[in-house]
Amino acid sequence: MSASPTSGGFGAGFRAMVPLWMGVAPFGAAYAVTARAAGIDPVHTQLMSLLVFAGGAQFAAVGLIAAGAGPWTLISTTFLLNLRHLLYGVVVASTTELRGGRRLLAAHLLTDEAFGVHVAHGRGRPAFLIGAGLSLFVVWNAATLVGSLLARSLPEPHAIGLDIVFPLAFLALLVPLLHDHRTLAVAAIAGLGAWGLGAVLEPGAALLVAATLAAAIGAALPAAAREAP
Amino acid sequence: MTPLTWTILAMAGVTFGVRLWGLLLPGTRLRGYGRRFLDAVPVAMFAALVAGGLPGADAIDGVWRIAAAAVTVVVVRRWGLAPGLLAGLAVYLAVRALGWA
Numbered sequence: 001m002s003a004s005p006t007s008g009g010f011g012a013g014f015r016a017m018v019p020l021w022m023g024v025a026p027f028g029a030a031y032a033v034t035a036r037a038a039g040i041d042p043v044h045t046q047l048m049s050l051l052v053f054a055g056g057a058q059f060a061a062v063g064l065i066a067a068g069a070g071p072w073t074l075i076s077t078t079f080l081l082n083l084r085h086l087l088y089g090v091v092v093a094s095t096t097e098l099r100g101g102r103r104l105l106a107a108h109l110l111t112d113e114a115f116g117v118h119v120a121h122g123r124g125r126p127a128f129l130i131g132a133g134l135s136l137f138v139v140w141n142a143a144t145l146v147g148s149l150l151a152r153s154l155p156e157p158h159a160i161g162l163d164i165v166f167p168l169a170f171l172a173l174l175v176p177l178l179h180d181h182r183t184l185a186v187a188a189i190a191g192l193g194a195w196g197l198g199a200v201l202e203p204g205a206a207l208l209v210a211a212t213l214a215a216a217i218g219a220a221l222p223a224a225a226r227e228a229p
Numbered sequence: 230m231t232p233l234t235w236t237i238l239a240m241a242g243v244t245f246g247v248r249l250w251g252l253l254l255p256g257t258r259l260r261g262y263g264r265r266f267l268d269a270v271p272v273a274m275f276a277a278l279v280a281g282g283l284p285g286a287d288a289i290d291g292v293w294r295i296a297a298a299a300v301t302v303v304v305v306r307r308w309g310l311a312p313g314l315l316a317g318l319a320v321y322l323a324v325r326a327l328g329w330a
Binding site for chain 2: 048052074083085087089090093103107169170177188191192219
């Protein structure tokens with residue numbers, strides 16, 4: 001039986017995420033090491049990776065817990081840092097039909113990386129998105145477990161140069177989408193905006209504001225600019 | 230359950246809710262400006278993630294540019310994400326180890 005364009009793709013999605021494992025795994029382990037240093041026990045450290053599954057928010061939560069922040073600070077920070085996922089959901093829903101359990105599963109697995117790989121290689125295929133998301137979920141949680149077990153013997157990701165993996169991966173996803181003046185303008189505005197706003201806003205807020213402004217400006221560019229080769 | 234367990238559950242609920250909220254919005258019915266906005270979101274978000282994920286000013290000025298050029302060359306030649314990422318990382322680690330930038 002042959003698969004339709006909107007079916008299948010779970011394995012392809014899972015495999016498409018493999019190149020990002022080398023970036024995700026050290027950070028998953030580093031998150032666990034940081035959590036242990038902040039006094040969080042391994043069970044809660046793992047619970048956060050299993051249930052929250054949002055790297056940036058998890059790192060922020062660990063830092064806030066270490067600083068003595070209360071529950072509402074953690075929850076509101078998580079909301080702010082993950083608000084950009086709202087845009088991901090809107091984009092995914094506009095190209096890919098997700099219903100029932102698949103939609104709920106996709107909602108749990110929709111990270112920056114899963115969104116990026118899905119947009120680049122799996123539009124219209126819900127199984128691809130779930131495969132990509134699950135691939136990351138497995139690695140992130142395995143790395144968290146390893147980090148908890150080997151907390152004192154693992155190097156920091158930046159010490160071995162792996163902190164560069166994420167910007168390089170998103171650059172590799174971005175380049176094929178730059179095909180006209182409009183996309184170049186949107187990328188330039190978003191990049192410069194995120195860089196500049198990063199100095200004055202929370203990381204999640206800076207990304208959200210910069211990307212939203214850039215997309216809004218790009219969508220308003222005159223047709224001549226949009227259609228230029 | 231401990232207060233931390235409840236807090237983690239609330240964090241999970243907030244994260245899941247935000248993601249599900251987007252998936253429930255009727256993006257497919259958008260036309261015109263709204264459609265163009267959604268089409269521009271991936272480019273904008275990837276560019277913001279690239280800029281926001283850079284380790285620091287030193288990387289932007291030096292090694293990062295060389296690694297980014299390696300990634301761009303590989304991806305433009307349609308060799309794919311994995312080779313592009315590996316090339317960029319290899320160049321980054323090599324240049325950093327040799328102290329050329």
